[in-house]
Amino acid sequence: MKPLAEMAVEVLTTADGRAKTEISRRHAASWFAARKAGEAVEIGTASPPLRPARPKKPELLSPRDVPRRRAGSRPGQIALLHAVAHIELNAVDLHWDIIARFTDTKFPLGFYDDWVKAADEESNHFNLVCDCLEQLGSFYGDLPAHAGMWRAAEDTVDDLMGRLAVVPMVLEARGLDVTPGMIEIFQKAKLDQVVDALNVIYAEEVGHVAYGSKWFHFLCGRHDLDPKETFHGLVRTYFHGALKPPFNEEKRAEAGLPPDFYWPLADEIPAKSR
Numbered sequence: 001m002k003p004l005a006e007m008a009v010e011v012l013t014t015a016d017g018r019a020k021t022e023i024s025r026r027h028a029a030s031w032f033a034a035r036k037a038g039e040a041v042e043i044g045t046a047s048p049p050l051r052p053a054r055p056k057k058p059e060l061l062s063p064r065d066v067p068r069r070r071a072g073s074r075p076g077q078i079a080l081l082h083a084v085a086h087i088e089l090n091a092v093d094l095h096w097d098i099i100a101r102f103t104d105t106k107f108p109l110g111f112y113d114d115w116v117k118a119a120d121e122e123s124n125h126f127n128l129v130c131d132c133l134e135q136l137g138s139f140y141g142d143l144p145a146h147a148g149m150w151r152a153a154e155d156t157v158d159d160l161m162g163r164l165a166v167v168p169m170v171l172e173a174r175g176l177d178v179t180p181g182m183i184e185i186f187q188k189a190k191l192d193q194v195v196d197a198l199n200v201i202y203a204e205e206v207g208h209v210a211y212g213s214k215w216f217h218f219l220c221g222r223h224d225l226d227p228k229e230t231f232h233g234l235v236r237t238y239f240h241g242a243l244k245p246p247f248n249e250e251k252r253a254e255a256g257l258p259p260d261f262y263w264p265l266a267d268e269i270p271a272k273s274r
């Protein structure tokens, strides 16, 4: 088996979404087969690209220029799903990027188990959402998508703790806040296939946030840092904008994110919850 960092770069340098997720799932399967068999595995080192390869379509636009549509209409539902597919594709790359980018930092193998599993799940999420789009007569690439999705990765390209703080503990945690509302939209529209896909995503994303929190706390412990203060400092440095309530406090707690991590960064703190 190739060193894991090289497998990660193969995924990152594959442009087409379905091809990317196919390689991603294949590499994840080899990794876990080797781990289960107790074989020696090598992490190695690699040079991940600053930005992952992307297909020609979708066209990437600044968030301001991405047209908004009403979620009650079929075009609105397709646009929402298209945005989710775009997020999932970026998430595949984000998880492989954290594997390939920070090989200078030594970790127990469990660190790699977690991110390979997360990347494998994101690959499945992308495929599930693409299947839904295709069922509705659309496809990934049919509409424009947000250009800013990779910004958090570029901002934290040389700061692993910043990466953990901003990607799993802020952005993926935000997913936990907004997914129940999306599930409701598609329940109302009676689109069962979409509801099923979003339920898989919702359940598995808790794990990704939890991996972020676990390894963030691990590094704080290694460097004798106060986790909460460190988290606030890194989010203020690298995250552009405030955290938006309402927060999914139950799922965030399940993922190891206590309220005093995110409430002090919220743009509006309702008096009652202080």
Ligand SMILES: [Fe+2]
Residues within 6 Å of the ligand: 088, 091, 121, 122, 125, 201, 205
């Ligand atoms: Fe996902």
Ligand SMILES: [Fe+2]
Residues within 6 Å of the ligand: 091, 118, 122, 172, 205, 208
């Ligand atoms: Fe995720």
